[in-house]
Amino acid sequence: MQGRIVILGEAYGEMEERLRTPFVGPSGYYLNKWLAAVGITRADCLVTNVFNLRPQPKNDIVNLCGTKKEVTHALGPLSNGKYILDKYLPELTRLRSEIDHFRPQLIIALGGTAAWACHGDGRISQVRGTTSIATRLAGVKSLATYHPEAVIRDWTLRPVVLMDLAKAERESHFPEIRRPQRFAYIDCSLAELFSLLPRLAASPRIAADIETFSNQITCIGFAFSPTEAVHVAFTDPRKPDGNYWTTLDEELTAVDFVRQVLALPNVKIFQNGLFDVQFLWRALGLTVRNWREDTMLLSHALNPELEKGLAFMGSIYSSEPSWKLEHREKTMTIKEGA
Numbered sequence: 001m002q003g004r005i006v007i008l009g010e011a012y013g014e015m016e017e018r019l020r021t022p023f024v025g026p027s028g029y030y031l032n033k034w035l036a037a038v039g040i041t042r043a044d045c046l047v048t049n050v051f052n053l054r055p056q057p058k059n060d061i062v063n064l065c066g067t068k069k070e071v072t073h074a075l076g077p078l079s080n081g082k083y084i085l086d087k088y089l090p091e092l093t094r095l096r097s098e099i100d101h102f103r104p105q106l107i108i109a110l111g112g113t114a115a116w117a118c119h120g121d122g123r124i125s126q127v128r129g130t131t132s133i134a135t136r137l138a139g140v141k142s143l144a145t146y147h148p149e150a151v152i153r154d155w156t157l158r159p160v161v162l163m164d165l166a167k168a169e170r171e172s173h174f175p176e177i178r179r180p181q182r183f184a185y186i187d188c189s190l191a192e193l194f195s196l197l198p199r200l201a202a203s204p205r206i207a208a209d210i211e212t213f214s215n216q217i218t219c220i221g222f223a224f225s226p227t228e229a230v231h232v233a234f235t236d237p238r239k240p241d242g243n244y245w246t247t248l249d250e251e252l253t254a255v256d257f258v259r260q261v262l263a264l265p266n267v268k269i270f271q272n273g274l275f276d277v278q279f280l281w282r283a284l285g286l287t288v289r290n291w292r293e294d295t296m297l298l299s300h301a302l303n304p305e306l307e308k309g310l311a312f313m314g315s316i317y318s319s320e321p322s323w324k325l326e327h328r329e330k331t332m333t334i335k336e337g338a
Helices: 014-019 026-037 086-102 112-119 148-153 155-171 190-195 197-202 248-263 273-284 295-302 310-317 323-328
Strands: 005-011 046-051 106-110 131-134 140-145 183-186 205-213 216-225 228-233 267-270 291-294 333-336
Touching (some): 005 112, 026 148, 046 112, 106 112, 112 140, 148 155, 190 197, 190 248, 197 248, 205 248, 205 273, 216 273, 228 248, 248 273, 267 273, 273 291, 291 295
Parallel strands (some): 005 106, 106 140, 205 267
Antiparallel strands (some): 131 140, 205 216, 216 228
8 A cells, every 4th residue: 555645736727727626637637547557546645736826828837936036035946047936935835734734755746846846956857756855845755757747748758757656656655765875985095996806806797887088087986786886086186187196107006906807707787888898998908808788778678768878767777866966965975995
């Protein structure tokens, strides 16, 4: 049985305004089908909007907004340069009261406005697919996805919404955010790098990923378990000369460490490995032994209609936020050295 869920939309459309009920028009028709497909019973949920009114004209939420000079509150913009006008703030008070009364375990935020109401960020394509704390709504766990109206306009978003809703159903069974504990070894000395070599050699699979700038490899990472990874740096913007290693001999020894890892018989996993493998050869003369799996190609084989970027795949297959947003949430333990 599902937990207590709030389904949060943006505002009334024409039919919703007439019936004073969210999601009763075309968007509601599809939403009901998708909820049923993932095992969520709408009748058991609180279904509401950020704004229980109809923005005019053309149902455009921007019509509820003004410039920063026109508002007195400290809330961030709904979108670039667009701030909710003060006269609509009572709608947010009403929403918080509904959330407090219902006491949900999860809020499903449909669309950018709902995501903004939960935690202040309406960039739906970036924040969708992962759980976060709705700091503006009593600290309830939330998960954002695209609004059904967006899917009606772009049907390629439908499988994404279905996967997000399936994740929401799983997350609704407990109120807290659960993240796997991960450990990253950074700023390692040469001795610390080589001390990890036996553990890398003992791992049945090693995931590798490089970062590049111009024609140079700036760093390479190796994950040798589902919870541990080591970062091998070659550049360091904190230093005047931009180099991580003090001498050329040290850098060449670090390259040798990378060579030894890549030469291990263990299965190697890359994301878009065709790029990484040729770059390793071209930049450092390194070859990869037993490169057997590529997450981008495997994802394409499973779901050819979906995006193939690593950030998107992470939002589908993991419960963690994109690493590009990790400055907002501490999701791993950083170990300086091994």
